Amino acid sequence: MILRLFRLIACQLLLAFACAQAQASDGIEITRNIIEASEDGYRLNANFEFQLPHGLEQALQMSVPLYFTTEIDxxxxxxWWTDERAVSQRQTVRIDYDVLTRQYHVRVMGSLQQNFTTLDEALSMIRRPSRWLFAPKGTLEPGKTYNVTLRMFLDRDFLQKPLQVNAFNNADWRLTSNKKNFTYKAE
Incomplete structure (x- = not known):
């Protein structure tokens, strides 16, 4: 009897651990993070890997716009003191679906909109964004080493209020990456 109870508890723990691992791998993974110095300033060259959960795909098909925000610090x-914050920027990308034209629209906030016929093409622009100018030239001191923190998440703050309440209770709406920390020597 005790052996059977022990086996049951062990199986439940293994199942809980496997589910936690599967849920953790369903987030956003940062696969590339490079800062490039250009004539204009500093650009982030990043790639993100993720699959849109079924619930988010359904919401998108019902013309609910989704917002993905990338943060860099x-x-x-x-x-001798706390770290000096040199740059703290956010970039938000909106994706929505137009039922009448059957096209996906992707727009970096404050920029032009691009249209796509398939969801994979539209998500490709979010997963592999163009090089984002996050700091003007002269912001970082050449030769100094900086700590960089990068993350991407589904930004629920842009949703309509009734959807925000539902989003906090639904795991599909918690799509996020872990913070990626790396160092950069300014040029």
């Missing part, structure tokens, strides 16, 4: 470490 650049700090300079100091031994």
């Amino acid at each position: 650049v700090t300079r470490p100091r031994w």
Whole structure:
């Protein structure tokens, strides 16, 4: 009897661990994170890997726009005080579906909109965004090393209020990446 109970508990723990691992792998993964110095300033060259959960696909098909926000924080470490924040920027991309034209629209907020016929093409623009100018030239001091934190998430703050309440109770609406930390030596 005790052996049977022990086996049952062990199986439940293994199942819970497997479910937690599967749920963790369903988020957004940052597969590329490179900062490039250009004549205009500093650009982020990043790639993100994720699959849109079924619930989000359904919401998109019902013309509910989804917003994906990328955050970058650049700090300079100091031994004598807290780290100095050099740059803290956000970029939000909106994706929506037009039922009448049967097209997906993707727009970087404050920029032009692009239209796509398939969801995979539209998501490709979000997964592999163009090089984002996140800081003008002269913001970072050449030769200094900076700590960079990068993350992407489904931004529920842009949703309509009734959807925000539902989004907090539904796991499909918690699509996010872990924070990716790396260092960058300014050029």
